[in-house]
Amino acid sequence: MxxxxxxxxxxxxxxxxxxxxxxxxxxxxxxxxxxxxxxxxxxxxxxxxxxxxxxxxxxxxxxxxxxxxxxxxxxxxxxxxxxxxxxxxxxxxxxxxxxxxxxxxxxxxxxxxxxxxxxxxxxxxxxxxxxxxxxxxxxxxxxxxxxxxxxxxxxxxxxxxxxxxxxxxxxxxxxxxxxxGTAPSVKPVAPKPATAASSPYARKKLVSKTGGLRFYSKGSWADKDVVGTVGKGLGFPTVLAKVNVAGSYQYKVQNSKGKTFYITASEKYVELKNK
CATH class of the missing domain: 3.40.630.40 (Zn-dependent exopeptidases)
Incomplete structure (x- = not known):
């Protein structure tokens, strides 16, 4: 104890x-x-x-x-x-x-x-x-x-x-x-599985607030993992998750073809809008 x-x-x-x-x-x-x-x-x-x-x-x-x-x-x-x-x-x-x-x-x-x-x-x-x-x-x-x-x-x-x-x-x-040193007796509770519709980003898209915003092939901030940039007002139609990458957050996103990328989650550079 x-x-x-x-x-x-x-x-x-x-x-x-x-x-x-x-x-x-x-x-x-x-x-x-x-x-x-x-x-x-x-x-x-x-x-x-x-x-x-x-x-x-x-x-x-x-x-x-x-x-x-x-x-x-x-x-x-x-x-x-x-x-x-x-x-x-x-x-x-x-x-x-x-x-x-x-x-x-x-x-x-x-x-x-x-x-x-x-x-x-x-x-x-x-x-x-x-x-x-x-x-x-x-x-x-x-x-x-x-x-x-x-x-x-x-x-x-x-x-x-x-x-x-x-x-x-x-x-x-x-x-x-x-x-x-002691605890009350407890009974397990069966979880309700999360669904795609319950995702906080299910009805959101990501839009860049600035031009030339870099996105990455994986969760990374390294230059070698940059695969492209997006212009102001453009972005990604699907947001999957928000993840911690080396102490700062990125959004895990997909393009219209279903390919997955990562991009900064900083409100200074991006915003989430309703689809």
Whole structure:
């Protein structure tokens, strides 16, 4: 059992800064469900969790609101601040669970949480036994108590999403048991498979705001992977997903012939319009 007695928790993004998407799912929607389940199960075993979720309008504002709310809920070595996320990649086969932490003091709990998730889901442990030390995440940098950021799996991997959704309650129960030594009994819930129509981009097309905007053969920012450019007002009729490529987002898109490409998701350069 861990040494923590006080807890905060938040989903990683917001309705207005939704994070990644893939396979008909949105990161902030699924993270909201995990956050709510965690708070509910912790309360069921007599533990109070402060919900530090923010609905700010952009990613930076969300992170700032989260760490400020976490610190406002108290500071100390006996307190654990947590954020729920889903990973994304340009390769649909990318898979696995990792729990991000900043200082060596949090490594052990990061590994325990990652192992608990892996044991329930069968997803592989990434990095160092599921732990990933990061010094570039605002949530971890600015919280004053021990903190972890959970990357449950890959929203861009169909199997990851199926197992995460179908075993949500069991995953959370395993984490709760790691933290407090006990957990409520839970029953699995059969997932409702996402359909093409449920995709947040099903009725969207991508339009370039500028001329000569580069697009790529795969998720990449490298010159060697550039396969063409689009002019202002032009773009792609089909948007499949939003993926993280080396720390910045790209849209996975298709042209009218069904060929797949990748292009920046920056609102400075592109916009999504209704078809």
């Amino acid at each position: 861990s040494k923590y007695n006080r807890f905060t928790s938040s989903r990683g993004h917001s309705d207005r800064a939704p994070g990644a998407s893939g396979n008909g799912y949105k990161e902030h929607v699924e993270a909201t469900k995990f956050n709510a389940e965690y708070i509910s199960q912790m309360r069921a075993v007599g533990k109070t969790v402060t919900d530090t979720t923010s609905n700010a309008t952009n990613a930076s504002a969300v992170v700032n609101a989260q760490w400020k709310a976490a610190n406002a809920a108290g500071v100390g070595a006996d307190k654990l601040d947590m954020a729920w996320h889903l990973n994304a990649a340009s390769e649909e086969t990318a898979t696995g669970v990792e729990v991000c932490y900043k200082t060596p003091a949090e490594k052990a709990i990061a590994q325990e949480i990652a192992k608990a998730i892996s044991n329930v889901t069968g997803l592989k442990l990434r990095r160092d036994g599921g732990a990933y030390q990061r010094d570039d995440l605002g949530f971890l940098n600015w919280t004053k108590s021990p903190a972890v950021l959970i990357e449950l799996g890959f929203i861009t991997n169909k199997n990851d999403m199926f197992v995460l959704i179908s075993k949500r309650k069991e995953i959370v129960a395993a984490i709760v048991k790691v933290l407090v």
